[in-house]
Amino acid sequence: xxxxxxxxxxxxxxxxxxxxxxxxxxxxxxxxxxxxxxxxxxxxxxxxxxxxxxxxxxxxxxxxxxxxxxxxxxxxxxxxxxxxxxxxxxxxxxxxxxxxxxxxxxxxxxxxxxxxxxxxxxxxxxxxxxxxxxxxxxxxxxxxx
Ligand code: NI
Numbered sequence: 001x002x003x004x005x006x007x008x009x010x011x012x013x014x015x016x017x018x019x020x021x022x023x024x025x026x027x028x029x030x031x032x033x034x035x036x037x038x039x040x041x042x043x044x045x046x047x048x049x050x051x052x053x054x055x056x057x058x059x060x061x062x063x064x065x066x067x068x069x070x071x072x073x074x075x076x077x078x079x080x081x082x083x084x085x086x087x088x089x090x091x092x093x094x095x096x097x098x099x100x101x102x103x104x105x106x107x108x109x110x111x112x113x114x115x116x117x118x119x120x121x122x123x124x125x126x127x128x129x130x131x132x133x134x135x136x137x138x139x140x141x142x143x144x145x
Pocket of ligand 1: 087088089090130134
């Protein structure tokens with residue numbers, strides 16, 4: 001496991017759409033482990049693969065109740081609204097309020113290619129939305145209200 005460099009706002013890779021993962025191999029496991037280390041080292045609640053320079057649909061989150069890893073995630077249900085302050089490890093020191101759903105259900109795969117499904121409320125819902133946005137090349141700054 002290793003800590004990778006976090007790509008900062010302004011770098012073109014952060015504005016590109018990521019590719020679906022097709023190979024659930026050791027390389028993917030290493031990427032996910034490194035992303036978890038990198039997120040924890042920066043005390044973030046989430047990290048997406050493009051933030052470490054990899055254009056693949058992979059994210060990790062940890063809002064304090066354990067690490068969730070998701071490959072090829074998609075939001076299958078969302079409801080409610082929340083407007084809360086948000087930040088991003090790629091935009092250090094910048095925080096602003098965004099509009100997000102209060103509840104989301106996300107499905108995707110784990111590192112072994114098995115289907116997983118999670119439901120998040122409040123901060124966790126926000127984290128899922130924020131990280132999935134990264135996979136589509138969207139930074140939270142474009143969600144500011
Ligand atoms: Ni971010």
